[in-house]
Amino acid sequence: MGGRNIWTLPVTFPLIMAAGGILGMSGFALPHVELGIALSVFVLGLAIALAWKAPEWVALLLIALFAVCHGYAHGVELPNAVDPASYAIGFVVATGLIHVAGIAIGLLLGRPWKGQLSRALGAAIAVTGLYFATGSLLP
Amino acid sequence: MNASPANPSRRDLEAVCIAAAIIVVSIAVGLRLSVPEEIADYVGNGLMLPAFRYGLLFPLIACGFILSGERTVALVANLAVLASALWFGLQRAEPIVISHEQLAGLIVRYPVLTAAMGVTSGGALLLPIRARQWLVPVVSASCGLCLGLSIILESPGDYYSGWFSSAGGLGGMAVVIASIAVAGSAQRIGSGSWLAVAGRILGSWLIAASLMLAALAIVPKRPLESAPMPTAIPDDVDLMRQP
Numbered sequence: 094m095g096g097r098n099i100w101t102l103p104v105t106f107p108l109i110m111a112a113g114g115i116l117g118m119s120g121f122a123l124p125h126v127e128l129g130i131a132l133s134v135f136v137l138g139l140a141i142a143l144a145w146k147a148p149e150w151v152a153l154l155l156i157a158l159f160a161v162c163h164g165y166a167h168g169v170e171l172p173n174a175v176d177p178a179s180y181a182i183g184f185v186v187a188t189g190l191i192h193v194a195g196i197a198i199g200l201l202l203g204r205p206w207k208g209q210l211s212r213a214l215g216a217a218i219a220v221t222g223l224y225f226a227t228g229s230l231l232p
Numbered sequence: 233m234n235a236s237p238a239n240p241s242r243r244d245l246e247a248v249c250i251a252a253a254i255i256v257v258s259i260a261v262g263l264r265l266s267v268p269e270e271i272a273d274y275v276g277n278g279l280m281l282p283a284f285r286y287g288l289l290f291p292l293i294a295c296g297f298i299l300s301g302e303r304t305v306a307l308v309a310n311l312a313v314l315a316s317a318l319w320f321g322l323q324r325a326e327p328i329v330i331s332h333e334q335l336a337g338l339i340v341r342y343p344v345l346t347a348a349m350g351v352t353s354g355g356a357l358l359l360p361i362r363a364r365q366w367l368v369p370v371v372s373a374s375c376g377l378c379l380g381l382s383i384i385l386e387s388p389g390d391y392y393s394g395w396f397s398s399a400g401g402l403g404g405m406a407v408v409i410a411s412i413a414v415a416g417s418a419q420r421i422g423s424g425s426w427l428a429v430a431g432r433i434l435g436s437w438l439i440a441a442s443l444m445l446a447a448l449a450i451v452p453k454r455p456l457e458s459a460p461m462p463t464a465i466p467d468d469v470d471l472m473r474q475p
Contacts (some may be wrong), residue, residue, distance in 0.1 A: 104358070107440035114444045118451040168444065174395045177448055178287035182350075184263035185441040186290065189433060 098149060102156055103192040107185050109157045110164035114181075117168025127229040129162030135222030141215025144208060163188070242416070245304055249413035256406040260399060274392045278399030282407050287346030287445070292404060294353035294438055295375040296411020297431055298368060300419070301361060307369070307412070314323055314372040314408060321380015322397050329381065339385065343445045345378040350442030357435025361428070379404045393394060 116123060136155065140147065147155070167184050174180035202211040260279045265273045282288045299310050338344055349369040356367045367438050383400035387393040418427055 100432050103433050104436040107436050108443075111440035111443040114440075115447045115451070118444070120451075135325055171444060172448060172451060178346050178445055179285070180288040181441045181444045182290055182346075185437050185444075186286070189437045193433070 109160035113161035114162025114168030117165040131225035133159035138218030239351035246416040253410040274395040274401045278396040279403040282404040291349035292407040296408045300412045300449040304396045310372040314376040317373040317376025318380045321377045347442040347445035349378045354435040354438025357431045
């Protein structure tokens with residue numbers, strides 16, 4: 094997406110994810126979390142495949158929705174971790190490093206073959222997301 | 233960043249920072265090898281404490297990152313604030329914490345210290361550089377004090393705990409100094425604007441993790457869903473029989 098989004102999205106995601114994590118820790122029942130996580134893989138993969146440059150507010154809204162689902166799943170487990178401090182720091186940093194890796198891959202593969210390679214990878218991610226979503230819907 | 237990357241005296245200072253971090257680690261390794269075994273264990277464990285506690289390590293790296301953007305005089309002054317707060321935490325704060333039972337209970341049971349370190353250092357990284365100026369001494373003092381208290385609380389509390397505390401303080405200072413040197417040197421690569429982006433991303437990680445840690449003190453711990461108990465073994469099964 095480039096521009097300001099290079100840092101606004103990776104900064105927004107962990108902050109909203111923390112809010113989702115606190116929801117999970119508090120015992121709040123959030124339905125269809127796994128479906129939300131699977132849909133995040135599908136939608137974001139599709140966005141790469143279609144080279145969709147969403148307006149900033151749309152991108153932030155989507156990221157925030159998905160971040161709540163991801164944070165909730167971690168937050169449910171956090172209070173009972175052996176070392177909650179290391180757990181919290183570890184999963185946030187791991188999530189952030191995945192973002193950094195994604196930015197690096199996007200910058201490296203965005204140019205070759207007019208971006209076809211990165212779009213193909215996006216399509217593969219979307220298919221994986223669809224598989225996860227189907228799995229969470231089927232009994 | 234305020235300091236000019238091309239400033240030779242600043243480059244010298246960063247070289248001194250790298251040398252200082254290496255010297256601290258060398259002294260600690262030398263002590264580890266030369267002093268009696270029982271003391272050496274305390275030195276080694278104390279030195280590595282800030283490196284193995286991610287809740288301490290990342291705020292200390294962020295603190296070094298923030299300090300690297302300061303002018304030389306402010307950098308040295310803030311390092312002095314950090315060292316003073318660390319010394320206070322190691323030497324003077326323990327009796328105060330122990331005399332206030334509720335405060336001691338909160339610190340021992342919940343990672344409020346690491347959350348406080350993360351919120352101040354992460355918040356400062358998220359702010360624009362001009363707006364963060366007044367917050368830098370607060371970050372230095374907060375990181376130093378929380379590090380000192382964390383080391384004291386992890387200290388074995390026996391005859392050799394002085395070695396453990398001193399080594400822990402040295403290890404923490406080495407992490408900050410090394411981060412200053414690395415972030416300062418990294419400013420010379422490219423325009424340096426990507427370093428501000430990296431700083432904001434690191435800041436958001438710290439804030440997110442710290443908010444969750446702070447929430448631990450409020451949210452009650454829920455029991456895990458345990459697996460069903462095994463059914464009773466029938467009376468006619470001989471457990472001692474060899475196959």
